[in-house]
Amino acid sequence: MRADHLQSTSIYAGAIAAATIVLSCQLAAEPPLPERATVPTFVSTPDSLAPGSGQAAQAFAVLERHCARCHDTRRLKRRLPAAGIANILDLDAIAARRDLVRPGYPEGSPLYTSVLTRHMPYDVFQDLKRGDEPTPEEIAELHAWISGLPKGKSCQAAETPVLDVSALIEQDMQSLAPDVATRRRYLSLSDVASACDGKQVREAYRHAAAKLINLLSRAEEPFRPELIGKDGFILAIDLDDIGWSAAQWDELAEQAPAPFAVHNDGSRNPAAAPMRVLPTAWLAHLAMDPGVYAHLVGIPTTLPEFFSAFRIGDQQPGSAPTYRLDESPVTGGGRNLSRLIASSQLPVWTAQDFAGGSKKRSTKSSDNLLETRVILQLPNGFPLFGLYNREGTLRLNVHKSAVTSEVKQAGAAGAGLQCLACHGSGLKGFEATSVTENAPPGGWQATRDNQAFYLALRAIGIPPALEIDGLEPVIALAERYQRELGLYQVAAELDLAPTELTKALHAAEGKTKPIARRLLQDLITRGEFNELRRHLEAPRQHKAPPFESDNRLMLADNEIRLSLWTEKAGYNKGEQVTLHAATTAPCRLTLISVDQSGDAVVVFPSEYQDDNLLQPSVTRAIPTPASGFRLRVDQPGREAVIGVCMGRDRKNPPGIIHDHELQPFTLLGDWAKHIKHALEADAAERRNAGRPAKRKRRRRRARLVKRPPTRANKLPLPQDWTMIMIRARPNKDAAFTAPTPNETAPPASSNSE
Numbered sequence: 001m002r003a004d005h006l007q008s009t010s011i012y013a014g015a016i017a018a019a020t021i022v023l024s025c026q027l028a029a030e031p032p033l034p035e036r037a038t039v040p041t042f043v044s045t046p047d048s049l050a051p052g053s054g055q056a057a058q059a060f061a062v063l064e065r066h067c068a069r070c071h072d073t074r075r076l077k078r079r080l081p082a083a084g085i086a087n088i089l090d091l092d093a094i095a096a097r098r099d100l101v102r103p104g105y106p107e108g109s110p111l112y113t114s115v116l117t118r119h120m121p122y123d124v125f126q127d128l129k130r131g132d133e134p135t136p137e138e139i140a141e142l143h144a145w146i147s148g149l150p151k152g153k154s155c156q157a158a159e160t161p162v163l164d165v166s167a168l169i170e171q172d173m174q175s176l177a178p179d180v181a182t183r184r185r186y187l188s189l190s191d192v193a194s195a196c197d198g199k200q201v202r203e204a205y206r207h208a209a210a211k212l213i214n215l216l217s218r219a220e221e222p223f224r225p226e227l228i229g230k231d232g233f234i235l236a237i238d239l240d241d242i243g244w245s246a247a248q249w250d251e252l253a254e255q256a257p258a259p260f261a262v263h264n265d266g267s268r269n270p271a272a273a274p275m276r277v278l279p280t281a282w283l284a285h286l287a288m289d290p291g292v293y294a295h296l297v298g299i300p301t302t303l304p305e306f307f308s309a310f311r312i313g314d315q316q317p318g319s320a321p322t323y324r325l326d327e328s329p330v331t332g333g334g335r336n337l338s339r340l341i342a343s344s345q346l347p348v349w350t351a352q353d354f355a356g357g358s359k360k361r362s363t364k365s366s367d368n369l370l371e372t373r374v375i376l377q378l379p380n381g382f383p384l385f386g387l388y389n390r391e392g393t394l395r396l397n398v399h400k401s402a403v404t405s406e407v408k409q410a411g412a413a414g415a416g417l418q419c420l421a422c423h424g425s426g427l428k429g430f431e432a433t434s435v436t437e438n439a440p441p442g443g444w445q446a447t448r449d450n451q452a453f454y455l456a457l458r459a460i461g462i463p464p465a466l467e468i469d470g471l472e473p474v475i476a477l478a479e480r481y482q483r484e485l486g487l488y489q490v491a492a493e494l495d496l497a498p499t500e501l502t503k504a505l506h507a508a509e510g511k512t513k514p515i516a517r518r519l520l521q522d523l524i525t526r527g528e529f530n531e532l533r534r535h536l537e538a539p540r541q542h543k544a545p546p547f548e549s550d551n552r553l554m555l556a557d558n559e560i561r562l563s564l565w566t567e568k569a570g571y572n573k574g575e576q577v578t579l580h581a582a583t584t585a586p587c588r589l590t591l592i593s594v595d596q597s598g599d600a601v602v603v604f605p606s607e608y609q610d611d612n613l614l615q616p617s618v619t620r621a622i623p624t625p626a627s628g629f630r631l632r633v634d635q636p637g638r639e640a641v642i643g644v645c646m647g648r649d650r651k652n653p654p655g656i657i658h659d660h661e662l663q664p665f666t667l668l669g670d671w672a673k674h675i676k677h678a679l680e681a682d683a684a685e686r687r688n689a690g691r692p693a694k695r696k697r698r699r700r701r702a703r704l705v706k707r708p709p710t711r712a713n714k715l716p717l718p719q720d721w722t723m724i725m726i727r728a729r730p731n732k733d734a735a736f737t738a739p740t741p742n743e744t745a746p747p748a749s750s751n752s753e
Helices: 054-066 091-095 110-116 136-148 165-174 178-183 199-215 246-253 280-287 290-297 303-309 405-409 416-423 442-449 451-459 473-482 487-493 498-507 510-521 526-536 671-687
Strands: 002-004 019-023 184-188 226-228 234-238 322-325 335-341 347-354 369-377 383-389 562-566 579-583 587-594 599-604 620-622 629-633 638-646 667-670 719-727
Touching: 054 091, 054 136, 110 136, 136 671, 165 184, 165 226, 165 234, 178 184, 184 280, 199 234, 199 280, 199 473, 280 290, 280 473, 290 383, 290 416, 303 369, 303 383, 347 442, 369 416, 383 416, 416 473, 442 451, 487 498, 487 510, 487 526, 498 510, 510 526, 510 562, 510 579, 562 587, 562 638, 562 719, 579 587, 579 638, 587 719, 599 671, 667 671
Parallel strands: 019 629
Antiparallel strands: 002 019, 184 234, 226 234, 322 335, 335 347, 347 369, 369 383, 562 579, 579 620, 587 599, 587 638, 599 667, 638 719
């Protein structure tokens, strides 16, 4: 992008002097590629994942040095992976995740921008622990790797019609006896896998679904869902096989986000009682809520009631084999472990966690008791998880002050199925001091008690050590639901053709307009999708939900989420272009154009529009008719428009200081050199954080030179990045052709707050 300072007559009412910014190529809204489901990784060693040479090898070295300690299961320096990323060194799998990497577009890749904005590594920049930070050269290596990733076409199967779930289920139910059909229910895997994915991917997610349903089962035996259809996207369940009533299933079906119009008799008769298919990833996400999990499996509300319900009798912690750990992996204080036996002869383990500094407490002391955790072996061999406070009342989470920072960062401070983060393969072995006389070794006892769980997994065909992207399979399912969504995945979940969805998005107005426009050129969060779905779907009559899980998907207060879009799919040469921006929290917007040669210029703010404050729920147009300048396309090709919105009172990103008396539009020059300069400026600001600002100002050409802003602390600056691509027609007279679904996906935003 270049600045044209020629005086011209505005096309708007009244003749004014207008500066014209000439875009070197055509601005276009490119629809994203169909989502590629995450490829699950199984047993592999880090060395086998390391590339031999080239840009990938350099990026691998950077990620290994700065990220693997928190985000790769086999290189962790902590107990649990953080932020749902556990395979950061599997470059192929990471490159396939559009919520982390947009091949060819580093500035639209959250993996890159989180490092660029110094939000990662978390321990160095957020916790301010000692450690090396990525150098500008290392960040450039990540940039080069993402830039060099092939922008390959997606598989043709992504363009096939949406899977006809209703027809598959109707055909299945009509083949069953009436009493069997009445009990028949289904899980859909279409929200985590597609026809583009191989057999191994679908099989891994089927294992995850089977494990999930058995963890929620109340039956005596482990259960293996039946596959429906040749691709295995639909799993059939008999309610008797999991010990559920129809009312329990319908309670979930009333809240299912993607209902299918199939009824209990297998027909589409509106008068029949409705039955809905449950999306598997949604069910995993819902069940991860400790309150929902306790409701589904019927965990008693007090510890005495728990012992009574499972007929543990008079045996209480302290009278059974008991072991003491000096440090609880959850709270960091002392921990007492007890092994009890239910009347059914099934083992029950309790863990009493004490406050920090109480490591020497005896098993009979409860002065500093924080909580009691319970793991009960169910008759089907799977574990049940309970958490009770010091008074013995069921609790649904642990206060952040009562857990270690590592556990808090990994999101494992909760209860219920969140315990799978540590206990996905059952009880963990331990070395501890025996408190009870003649008690067998605790580690040996835990290993022996795990045998029933291993046998149950094998009985339904699940490998005990199975991981998906380094995560326990059920947790991986829940994490998959929470990732950002593109146009094709949203269309599939709404049971719409992509063309139908595109028309609906263009027609959206009001509160959902920024979300709709973002989806046309970008990705949206699951919380944003829920807002959009309420606008696009016809109102449904359903009961008030007994629990609510969507709150976990909403943005935190003051979290910045920047959306940037253009109104039209394409522009003719010389045609004016208007950019639109919206945000979820107050922030200061900077728009930077980077052309094909790498030259960068700030098009907003400028001499003509210097107020760059964005307020929530207010869409800002750049330029406006009264701005005194225009944006227009000039030459064919591609370039990027990068949006950066800074939180709090920060007006500009580090390294950018405007002098509009000297330049109407701030020229940044070579973008790669500017990034290095911006990193150096940010480092200097952090070094001087908290120091009083110097009053002395230098003068340049009889004008005061603006000094860099001061910072109160060394923490990263709150901000959000987003990016749209500019794509030009080769000539003015050619008819514009909208990009096909197989064209390269545009980058999307990364939330760096």
